[in-house]
Amino acid sequence: MKKELIQAAQDLIAPASADGVTALGVGEALLLRRSHPSAIEGSLYRPLVCLILQGAKDVQAGALSVHCPAGHAIIVSHDLPVLSRITEASPNAPYIAFVLPIDLGILRGFYDQTPDFADGNEPAGAIVSNPADPELICAVHRFLAMIRDDHAAPLLGPILLREIHARLLLSPHGAILRRFLRRDDPSNHLARAIGSIRGSIDQPLSVAALAERAGMSKSSFHVHFKAVTGLTPGQYQKDIRLLEARRLIVESDQAVSSVAFDVGYESPAQFSRDYARKFGRPPREDRKIERLALEASAAVGT
Missing domain, CATH: 2.60.120.10 (Jelly Rolls)
Known part of the structure; x- marks a missing residue:
């Protein structure tokens, strides 16, 4: 460079x-x-x-x-x-x-x-x-x-x-x-399905409905979705939910259980396990550490 x-x-x-x-x-x-x-x-x-x-x-x-x-x-x-x-x-x-x-x-x-x-x-x-x-x-x-x-x-x-x-x-x-x-390319059609997942992360996932929105059969939708995103539709939704949950954990004072329900989890315990697997530590610990890091960064900035 x-x-x-x-x-x-x-x-x-x-x-x-x-x-x-x-x-x-x-x-x-x-x-x-x-x-x-x-x-x-x-x-x-x-x-x-x-x-x-x-x-x-x-x-x-x-x-x-x-x-x-x-x-x-x-x-x-x-x-x-x-x-x-x-x-x-x-x-x-x-x-x-x-x-x-x-x-x-x-x-x-x-x-x-x-x-x-x-x-x-x-x-x-x-x-x-x-x-x-x-x-x-x-x-x-x-x-x-x-x-x-x-x-x-x-x-x-x-x-x-x-x-x-x-x-x-x-x-x-x-x-x-x-x-x-290209209007006829599957990657174009998948963008509509991805928009649906992102717009309703707290709702149960219906692969059949997503495939219909993309104009594909369920089997073809699975193949193309995984090829384009590297994830299955279920994995994609879980990752989107956890990213939004982390934003809420770090930026708000909501209870962990409330965050879990807001992003579509039915079990706060399962949410905490998935969160820890994704980000390396459970939600409460992550909130504490991130808050301390932000305070330290602010102190250095002043």
Whole structure:
């Protein structure tokens, strides 16, 4: 990765040694910096591109896993519950990544002008990591270099974001995005089913209803869902429930049993067991440790 690009990113992080997220003020683009390797963290990835500028991370969604060193771009085409871990980072060479949620409206606007690619019809995983195209790297570099220009950013920022989206569609590893936009592709249909699961996590899962919404038989739906997300529909729903539960555990004072019921569990005891398996410690302990970590971080910040 070019030193100039890394420096352009560092210049936008204030203060320059601060870990965390830096919003760039154009669209939803952001920079992420971490100065130490991390523990395994659970989160929900939206459709996005993540260009690793420095350091490395591993990301797993069920049976899908990718290693992402510097110079690689992660592309995610569907909402995915993932486990990720920053594997390379230090105070002298922190992990730095440019993250841009993908605007499907922009992609759809480009699709009719996108050349035909022989992307095939086999189910494709919703997360890939490949060496980034030089053209994509150049577009990101120009975007970061422009951010600090108060006169240019409002005009050029949206244009450069559109260019980044276009570069993704044109890149060899943009196949999962091109396929997602095809109305007849199963990955497109699965997005509707995934939206149904996310919109009703507290409700019992009906695979038959999801398959019907996706326009598939139950058996075909299972095969395509697992191929795209790396998870069965039941595993996907459980991971979504647990991620939402962790947010409530950390951010609210709700009783653990109340959180369990809110995300669709009928047994608080089963919820606590699943939670501990997913995040490494039971809900009450996790709440205590996360609160202490937040207090310590706030104290350092002051």
